Amino acid sequence: MRIFDPHIHMTSRTTDDYEAMYAAGVRAVVEPAFWLGQPRTNVGSFTDYFDSLIGWERFRAAQFGIAHHCTIALNPKEANDPRCTPVLDVLPRYLAKDGVVAVGEVGYDSMTPEEDEAFARQLELAVRHDLPALVHTPHRDKAAGTARTLDLVRESGLPPERVLVDHLNETTVRAVADSGCWLGFSIYPDTKMDEDRMVAILREYGTDRVLVNSAADWGRSDPLKTHRTGLAMLAAGFEESEVDKVLWHNPVEFYGQSGRLVLDDTTAADTFAGNSVLRGERP
Numbered sequence: 001m002r003i004f005d006p007h008i009h010m011t012s013r014t015t016d017d018y019e020a021m022y023a024a025g026v027r028a029v030v031e032p033a034f035w036l037g038q039p040r041t042n043v044g045s046f047t048d049y050f051d052s053l054i055g056w057e058r059f060r061a062a063q064f065g066i067a068h069h070c071t072i073a074l075n076p077k078e079a080n081d082p083r084c085t086p087v088l089d090v091l092p093r094y095l096a097k098d099g100v101v102a103v104g105e106v107g108y109d110s111m112t113p114e115e116d117e118a119f120a121r122q123l124e125l126a127v128r129h130d131l132p133a134l135v136h137t138p139h140r141d142k143a144a145g146t147a148r149t150l151d152l153v154r155e156s157g158l159p160p161e162r163v164l165v166d167h168l169n170e171t172t173v174r175a176v177a178d179s180g181c182w183l184g185f186s187i188y189p190d191t192k193m194d195e196d197r198m199v200a201i202l203r204e205y206g207t208d209r210v211l212v213n214s215a216a217d218w219g220r221s222d223p224l225k226t227h228r229t230g231l232a233m234l235a236a237g238f239e240e241s242e243v244d245k246v247l248w249h250n251p252v253e254f255y256g257q258s259g260r261l262v263l264d265d266t267t268a269a270d271t272f273a274g275n276s277v278l279r280g281e282r283p
């Protein structure tokens with residue numbers, strides 16, 4: 001099983017995780033910039049973190065045979081802190097860098113006016129930098145938050161095929177499927193989605209535009225949830241090619257829109273042979 005985890009926070013994981021992920025078939029990841037738990041107090045705290053995503057963590061992943069990419073943004077929660085919002089002015093410098101394959105995570109946490117503004121400004125940055133966007137949906141009031149998210153995406157002028165709306169569940173999947181955006185599902189040990197509910201959604205909605213991630217971070221989470229979802233799909237009668245589509249082709253296709261995915265020949269050659277994605281060009 002070949003796996004691309006399109007949303008995982010490796011900064012908060014150990015080398016044991018990297019080894020277990022490689023053994024389970026993970027060959028590529030995207031690490032979105034996010035909230036670190038401890039509130040930041042200044043812009044320098046963001047830029048040091050962004051530099052570590054682009055440099056140190058990428059290097060660390062490579063030691064374990066895993067291609068690491070990241071997305072850069074001011075996360076929804078800290079968009080409410082005036083000590084943090086000036087980071088919006090330094091984002092363009094980071095969005096120009098190799099290894100940055102989208103603007104994200106952007107979106108709503110508590111749906112405040114401050115979040116509206118940071119979200120809209122960052123979708124505009126995605127348009128201007130010709131990058132896709134990774135959009136987080138709130139954990140509270142999810143259906144309303146997702147509806148408002150889709151409104152804001154429509155107003156942004158960013159084409160839906162360049163937007164991945166993440167952390168979906170049974171209550172939000174329909175609206176996002178109808179919007180033309182990509183559908184992201186985070187599989188957690190005890191909250192949000194689990195493998196069996198994910199399989200039921202795949203049965204109902206099919207495998208097009210669907211991405212599955214572990215969203216593993218410093219909370220209780222499992223970096224092998226992508227692999228476990230693949231196993232649950234096979235046990236439920238899905239073909240290996242369908243598992244490969246969800247766990248490999250779809251993330252390659254979505255983030256390949258950045259023109260910046262760099263995947264090792266051995267993992268990628270038979271995926272998109274001859275596709276410009278592999279040569280770092282726009283498809």
Ligand SMILES: [Zn+2]
Pocket residue numbers: 007009032034105215
């Ligand atoms: Zn996340």
